[in-house]
Every structure is written in C-alpha cells, then in structure tokens.
Amino acid sequence: MTTLARSNRVRRTWWTDAVDAAGCTAYTVYNRMMLPASFGGTDVDCAHLKRAVQVWDVACERQVVIAGHDADALMQRLTPRDLSRVRPGRCAYVPICKNDGGMLNDPVAMRVAEDEWWVSLADGELRLWIEGMAAAGGYSVRVFEAETQPLAVQGPLANELTGRVFGAAVRDLPFFGFGRYDFDGIAMIVSRTGYSKQGGFEIFVEEERLAMPLWDALFAVGADLEVRAGCPNLVERIEGGMLSYGNDMTDAETPFEVGLDKYVQRYDCIGGAALKRHVSDRRLMAVEMEGPVPVCDRRWPVMDGERRAGHVTSAADSIEFGCGVAIGMIDRDWAPGAAVTVETQDGPRPARLRENFWA
Amino acid sequence: MTTLARSNRVRRTWWTDAVDAAGCTAYTVYNRMMLPASFGGTDVDCAHLKRAVQVWDVACERQVVIAGHDADALMQRLTPRDLSRVRPGRCAYVPICKNDGGMLNDPVAMRVAEDEWWVSLADGELRLWIEGMAAAGGYSVRVFEAETQPLAVQGPLANELTGRVFGAAVRDLPFFGFGRYDFDGIAMIVSRTGYSKQGGFEIFVEEERLAMPLWDALFAVGADLEVRAGCPNLVERIEGGMLSYGNDMTDAETPFEVGLDKYVQRYDCIGGAALKRHVSDRRLMAVEMEGPVPVCDRRWPVMDGERRAGHVTSAADSIEFGCGVAIGMIDRDWAPGAAVTVETQDGPRPARLRENFWA
Secondary structure (H helix, E strand, O other), X not given: OOEEOOOOOOEOOOOHHHHHHOOOOEEEEEOOEEXXXXXXXXXXXXXXXXXXXXXXXOOOOOEEEEEOOOHHHHHHHHOOOOOOOOOOOEEEEOOEEXXXXXXXXXXXXXXXXXXXXXXXXXXXXXXXXXXXXXXXXXXXXXXXXXXXXXXXEEOOOHXXXXXXXXXXXXXXXXXXXXXXXXXXXXXXXXXXXXXXOOOEEEEEEOOHHHHHHHHHHHHHHOHHHOOEEEOOOHHHHHHOOOOOEOOOEOOOOOOHHHOOHHHOOXXXXXXXHHHHOOOOOEEEEEEEEOOOOOOOOOOEEEEEOOEEEEEEEEEEEEOOOOEEEEEEEEEOOOOOOOEEEEEEOOEEEEEEEEOOOOO | OOEEOOOOOOEOOOOHHHHHHOOOOEEEEEOXXXXXXXXXXXXXXXXXXXXXXXXXXXXXXXXEEEEOOOHHHHHHHHOOOOOOXXXXXXXXXXXXXXXXXXXXEOOEEEEEEOOEEEEEOOOOOOHHHHHHHHHHOOOOOEEEXXXXXXXXXXXXXXXXXXXHHHOHHHHHOOOOEEEXXXXXXXXXXXXXXXXXXXXXXXXXXXXXXXXXXXXXHHHHHOHHHOOEEEOOOHHHHHHOOOOOEOOOEOOOOOOHHHOOHHHOOOOOOOOHHHHHOOOOOEEEEEEEEOOOOOOOOOOEEEEEOOEEEEEEEEEEEEOOOOEEEEEEEEEOOOOOOOEEEEEEOOEEEEEEEEOOOOO
C-alpha cells in the first residue's frame, strides 16, 4: 500500500475536498483526474451500493463536446454503432475504434441537440483523436472539453433520492434517457446512466459554484436512505460484467473480442474496413476463481495444464457469490465450463470458465 | 494521505516489484503507468540525489517510434524546433504544439537512425496525435509504441556508476548524446539525459528479461557510491527550473509563455501560423515563497493586493535555499522583485518574483 502523490498534473475535482472528508481511503487516476476507489473497503462499499444509495464523484468522465453543422456526421464517422435513431434526449454507448479496428474508447455519448454531442470519456486518449479527425476530415464542428463535471447517484434508492432533489418527474426518465431538471433554479442535465447495475443517474454540473450545494443537498435529504459517498465498485462491476477500458480492453482488442458485437452495425466508420474482415479466435468471458484473489494489477495467465488459454484482465473476491469473480480474454478453443488455472502473483488459483456473468 | 488503488489499467513497470521492495512510499500515475514519487521523503531524496547517485524507474516515459521514409519530415512537421542539424546519435528537446500553438507535449526525441526517431513522452496524449497526423498527411511511416522501458541513473556519481556497468567509454557521451553500450552481451541504448540538474543517463531497456539484471547490477557495483532507488524529485526540479508538462504547462499555454522561445525556430509546423502571430502578456517565472508550503495540487492565485498577477503551478519547500520554491505563470505587468501574495489552500504566503531559478 503506497500513497498517491498529489500534484496539479493529476487534476482535483470540484468534490475532492468533500470526498476526502467523507473518508475516501484510496484513489485511482482516471483521465489524469482523481477518481475515488474505496471508502469503507470494496466489500463494505459493494454491499451498501446494492442496498441503499451512493453519491459518486465521477468528474474524471471528461466531457468532450462535438458541436456544429457536421457534429452528427463526425460522430457517425467515429463509431460502428448506427446512430441514426438516437434522437436528442437520448444517450448511446458508442465503441470507438482505430483504423485497425482496435478499441480506442467506449464512451457514452449524449445527443444534447440536433447538432451537438457530449462524449463521456472512458480512460483514454480520445479528445485529440476526435480533434484530429475533425481537422483532417474537414468537418464543420467545434471540438472542446466542456466545463462540466458529472456526479453519479447509484443504488436501488437512487430513484428516491434523486427525485427528492430534482422533483418526482426525474423518476420517469427511461434507461439512457436524459433531460434538464431544476436544482435551485438551475436546469441541470440528468441522465439515467451510470457505471453500476444497481440503477441510478448521472448529473452534469456545469458550474463549480453549484457542485458543493448539489452534493450537500443530496446528503441533506438522503439521511433516512442511508446515502453515502461511494465510487465505481470493482466487485459489483465484475459481477455484472461491466467492462473497464484499460483493464478489460485496450486498443489491441476489437469490439468483437470484448463482447460488443451488437454495437457493430455499420462499416462506413473509421476502422470499419478492418472490422468487416475481422476474424478472431478469442473473446472476453466470466471466470470463476477460487478465492481469495490478490489485487489484479497485471494480466494473469489462464492455463489449461501446459497450454495457455488466455489471461485474466480484472478480478476481485465476491462475498455475494462466494468466489473470486473475474473477466478473462480466452481463446475460443476453450468453452464455458472448462476447468483452468489462473496464475496470480500470489500463486495459482483453480478456476472455471462461465457462460454468463453473475448479476 | 490516501493510497493509490492498483489495477491493470494503471500499468506496472518491469521494476515495480523492485521499487516497492526498495521502500517506495508514494506513487503518481504518469502516462497511465506507475511512477514512484517518494522513498525517504522528498527532502531526504533531494539531498541524496545532490550528493550521490540514484536509479529511477521512469518506464512511464513511453517511447513512441516514428520509423520509415518520411520519419524526418513528419517529425519536423510536429515541432517548431529546427531538427535539420540533429544527426543520428543525438537527442533533442522538442516542444510539440496543437494548431492553435498550445503545448501538447515536451518530449525528448532521440534520432536513432536516419529514418527513425524515438519520442520520449511527457504525460500527455501524444501517441494518437502523431498517428493521426501521419495518417492524415499521408506520411510513409510506421508509428507505434516501443517495447522499451527507460531506467534513469542520476546524481553526481552517475558517471562513475554507469561507467562501472557499461564501461568507461559511456562517460565520454556528450550532453544529449546517446550510443549503444554493452550490458551482459546486449548493446543497450544509453543517453546522457534525465529529469534532474545533477547529470546522468537514461538506459533504454528493450526486453523485460534484462530489466532486473540491469537494476541488480547497478546496485551490486554501486554500494560504495551509496546508490539508492529514487525518482524525479519535486524540490530539485523546481530549484533548477525544470518544467513539468501537466503542472507548469498544458495545451492552454504556448512555448513562448513557458520560456521555450529558443526552441521556436521554424513556423512550417503544426501550430506554426498561430505561433507566428502569437502575442502574450504572461510568462512562467520563479516565485520565492515564505514556507512552509502545502502540497501544490491546485493552481494558487498570485495576488498583488486586490489585483491578480497570475498563478503558481508547482511549489515545494527547499532546505538548500531555505524558502518555498515555486513556478508561476505571471502577467507581464509584474517584474522580478515584485512582492506578491500566494493564496494556498492553507492560507496566504508572502512571496517575491525572481529573475532566475535557484540552481
């Protein structure tokens, strides 16, 4: 356990002081910003997230704005997902690929207006890519990072809590829908999105002066809901099969290899030609391990005797499911049910490939 | 003080286990990799660096290779620095700008061959930028990240230590020169570069299997030189006026504003037109503060009474110079000698603008 050295280069968020005060014990760095990683410990945080409601500082989801006459055309050029039916007021999960089909990022894009998209970055170098494509392709757009920081409200009681602050109408938002809802006289964008399987919202705060009042309001009205500061939870997201860019996929993997086949709907995008002729002999799958598992800070070889079947990309111990839960990139020679061994830095762990994730 | 959560996404280096074992107490994340930030504490590390020799894990200086027929043309297109006299065997510090003249990165580029450059990245999104420019401009090059991790040897005894491992000839390397020197039968690239003012080398390890043998060899032959594991030192680099991309400059500042005027030698590069017409009313300068100064993890306003003169970008307490040493972006209305106040998160500190850095 080593501390994270702080500096200007690793950007604080509008809530970092509040996150510290709420008892954050570990951070990671995401898009060169501070992202809380633990409060009461991953297990305690996980159980609470599944039971109550948490407020997450996810300012590190930097928002890249594509605005102007050609915003739609550029957005469609960037992703193999067909965006023609994504109307203003809707979000879409959009894999973005390089020319060779490798995954550059897997953001959620929000169509804010006919000619404006907000791209919510996973941890990766996407902003300059979009700027470069816009310039190289002669698109009539402005590309810039918005002065916006998202705050997530996640958990089964997120509906109740968010409705208390923004009004009951926010509870009618469909999954991946968004709208503007009033907080203290300011119409804020609230979307039904978030990096957990427990449901909830993301609130896009557009002025620093509103950040702490919103945080405080959520805690003030949520005491009976047992609201706590939280963060994306490693256990919960693996149980639910939610992928993490940088962990479970990099630019060395295609959407097909990481289970995003259904989002590859057109080939007239960057990387489309490569995706069209793509053939792969591996895919991500759930891997059940005997615990306890150490911190997965490197790729663990997955072995079948002397043969290498692939590698684990993320892992954690799940109290709910009583095992180590993991995600692995596995050769197609191995099918669900296969018994394998995962070689961790603390030694081998018996494991089994699974058809589905746990939750 | 909070811990750094480890994961696959924040890449370990070939030396992370050794760095942990050597007593690293704090890390930062740099180019999405682990970079040690402290061993015995910044002050103790600083005094030792100035007296003896340290081995630094700087694998986070990712190496982007530009290779092929048009490597030279692309490299020159990327930077306003004139590279026509940089021959193979030489390194050059190359500011790289966006179209608007803002700084994208300030790498050291190594001309490995007539048609091959290695670009040693500061913390920023440069690889995709180079790939995009290569594709958009139709340059006949390959751009990729090398399987190379640099290890730095820094300090007044670096010459002695490095010579013991690579042979006395390495001591003849001129500043910013490099060559291949033998380690255990392998010819490794060694350059006379590094992020300190104490002198030394960077060694470019091209295979993981050689990483720990080299580390161990440096410690085995350096015991009498008091060799220790170390890392770029915040105090030493500010005393010497060494800038840090992400702290002291971002893409919102031009080379002129951060004191890199002398590297702007041509305007036929990306950003050249903007640089040509650039007029600015601010520049980076040394700021002497009354200590103790807190951790500079945000921009501190620099005030002259009610007027804002600029902001501090980096700061630390210097034992050698008996003051807080800082770097600030200051409006040209204020000249060296001016008395100002720096507003830190722990309260105001009397300060004075300086003509020069300390070392």
